[in-house]
Structure formats: C-alpha cells, structure tokens
Amino acid sequence: DAMVIQNPRYQVTQFGKPVTLSCSQTLNHNVMYWYQQKSSQAPKLLFHYYDKDFNNEADTPDNFQSRRPNTSFCFLDIRSPGLGDAAMYLCATSRAQVAGEDGYTFGSGTRLTVV
Amino acid sequence: DAKTTQPPSMDCAEGRAANLPCNHSTISGNEYVYWYRQIHSQGPQYIIHGLKNNETNEMASLIITEDRKSSTLILPHATLRDTAVYYCIVRSPNFGNEKLTFGTGTRLTIIP
Numbered sequence: 001d002a003m004v005i006q007n008p009r010y011q012v013t014q015f016g017k018p019v020t021l022s023c024s025q026t027l028n029h030n031v032m033y034w035y036q037q038k039s040s041q042a043p044k045l046l047f048h049y050y051d052k053d054f055n056n057e058a059d060t061p062d063n064f065q066s067r068r069p070n071t072s073f074c075f076l077d078i079r080s081p082g083l084g085d086a087a088m089y090l091c092a093t094s095r096a097q098v099a100g101e102d103g104y105t106f107g108s109g110t111r112l113t114v115v
Numbered sequence: 116d117a118k119t120t121q122p123p124s125m126d127c128a129e130g131r132a133a134n135l136p137c138n139h140s141t142i143s144g145n146e147y148v149y150w151y152r153q154i155h156s157q158g159p160q161y162i163i164h165g166l167k168n169n170e171t172n173e174m175a176s177l178i179i180t181e182d183r184k185s186s187t188l189i190l191p192h193a194t195l196r197d198t199a200v201y202y203c204i205v206r207s208p209n210f211g212n213e214k215l216t217f218g219t220g221t222r223l224t225i226i227p
Contacts, residue, residue, distance in 0.1 A: 004158075033215075042202065042217035043159065090158050092215075103149055104215055106158030 003027070006091050006107035013081050013114055021076040021110045023091030032074040033104070034066060035090040043090055049074060081114045088112075119203045124222040133190040135221050137203030140184040146207050148179060149215070150188045152199040159202065159217075162188065198225045 004025045013019040023032065030051050035043035047056045049068045063085070065077040078085055091107040120138040127133040139148065149164040163170055163177045165186070170177045176189040190197055202220040 042219055043153075045214055045216065048214065088156075092158070094215075103151070103161040103164060104159075106160070108158050109156075111156075 004091055004093055004105050004107035006089075006110050008110060009108065011110055011112050013078075013112065015082065015114055016080050019078050019081055019112070021078075021089050021091075021112070023074045023076075023107055024072050025074075025091075025093045025105075026072070027093055027105060028071060029093035029095050029105070030071065031094045032068060033092040033094075034064075034074070034076050035092065037088040037090055037109070039087075046076070078112075081112070083114050086112055086114045119205055119218050121201070121203050121218065121221045123219065124224070126224050126226055127190075127193045128226050129195060130192055133193040133197065133223060133225070135188040135190075135201050135203075135223065136185065137188070138185045139203070139205045142183050142205050143207065146205050148177065148183075148186050149204045149206055150175070150177065151202045151204065151217075152197075153202070153220075154196075154199045162201075193223075193225045195225050195227065197223065199223060 007022050011019060031048060033048040034046045036046055037043040045057055046060045046064055047066055063079050067075045076089055088109045088111050090109045092104040094104045118141060147164050147166050150162040151159040152162055153159045163172055163175050165177045165179055167179060177186060179186045200220040200222050202217050204215060
C-alpha cells in the first residue's frame with residue numbers, strides 16, 4: 001500500500017549529538033512536511049517542502065534543518081539536540097493544494113529521546 | 116486560516132453516536148473544514164472534510180451549519196477504537212497555502 005514511512009520508530013540520542021530522522025513516501029506527493037509534537041500538545045509545523053522549495057516556519061529554531069534529495073525522501077536534521085527537543089516527530093505528505101483535496105497522509109512518527 | 120474552538124474533552128458510551136462540535140466563526144467563504152484524529156502514539160489520520168454541504172463517508176458524517184460558523188463530526192456507532200484526540204481544522208484551498216495548522220483538539224474517550 002502507498003504510504004508514508006518513518007524510520008526509526010524510536011530514536012535515542014545524546015545531548016548535543018547530531019541526529020537525523022528519515023521519512024519516505026510512495027504516494028508521489030510533491031509536498032512533504034515535518035511536525036514536532038511534544039507530550040499532550042498538538043502537532044506543530046516546523047517546515048515543509050513544495051517540490052524542492054523549502055519553507056521554514058518563522059519560529060522554527062535554527063537547530064532544525066531539513067533535506068529533500070528527491071520526491072520520495074525527506075530528512076530532519078537536529079544539529080545539537082537539547083532536552084527540550086525530545087518529542088514525537090511526524091512526517092506528512094500531500095499533493096499540491098487542490099480545492100477539496102482530501103488531506104494529508106501522516107507517517108507513524110519517530111519518538112526522539114534526548115539523554 | 117480561520118481559528119477553531121473545540122471542547123477539550125468528551126466522553127461517549129460505546130455503541131452510541133459521538134457528536135463532536137467545532138466553532139469556526141471567522142471562516143471565509145472558500146475555506147474547507149477538515150477533521151483529523153490522532154490515536155495515542157500514532158500519526159494523525161484524515162477523517163472527512165467539507166465546504167458547505169453535509170458529508171458522509173465510511174468513517175463519519177460532517178454536519179456544517181448553514182452560516183458555516185460551526186460544524187459537528189458524528190461517529191454514528193462509537194467503538195473503543197475511536198478513543199482519540201479529534202482535531203477540527205479550517206483550511207484555505209488557495210494555491211500556495213499548503214500548511215495544516217492544528218488546534219488543541221477534543222480528547223474523546225469511549226466508555227465501555
């Protein structure tokens with residue numbers, strides 16, 4: 001089945017040690033998103049790619065970077081994780097905005113623990 | 116995108132209809148109402164969306180008031196697996212507005 005796959009499902013990293021989370025999709029959607037979700041909070045958009053165009057949210061810390069080498073893959077890089085970056089990271093995809101489009105497809109998320 | 120207001124939590128008995136309200140009084144004429152849900156430790160799941168007319172699919176029904184300032188998501192026969200956080204989101208279909216912004220949602224608990 002076409003889907004959005006996030007690896008790994010759980011990631012433990014050391015304080016200050018760079019970490020990369022990955023997302024792949026078989027939907028051929030041209031928009032990919034990264035959300036951060038902390039405990040008991042709603043998902044918060046960090047950035048998204050419209051094809052190769054990168055769109056950063058104004059309040060996303062510089063510590064968070066992203067790469068999209070091709071349509072299928074997107075990576076979230078955290079350069080120096082702090083304890084406050086522990087969260088669930090969600091990847092999502094969608095087609096370019098179409099009136100009445102039925103929405104996003106989310107991956108299962110990667111739960112990041114910083115020790 | 117317009118802001119939405121939802122009750123923070125609701126309970127519903129198993130087998131009964133769960134009715135989840137959402138206020139979106141500042142919605143614009145071309146903005147759609149989307150509903151997603153998030154089961155614990157999973158990614159959000161699309162449920163349904165609509166513009167003006169009521170909509171129904173295999174998961175739920177969406178009732179939008181005539182003035183479009185509020186809507187209700189109906190799960191006709193709630194099961195324990197419907198326990199989740201439900202998000203009502205208003206979104207413009209305009210080209211270039213791809214973002215989906217989540218509010219606080221309603222935590223629905225289905226009671227056996």
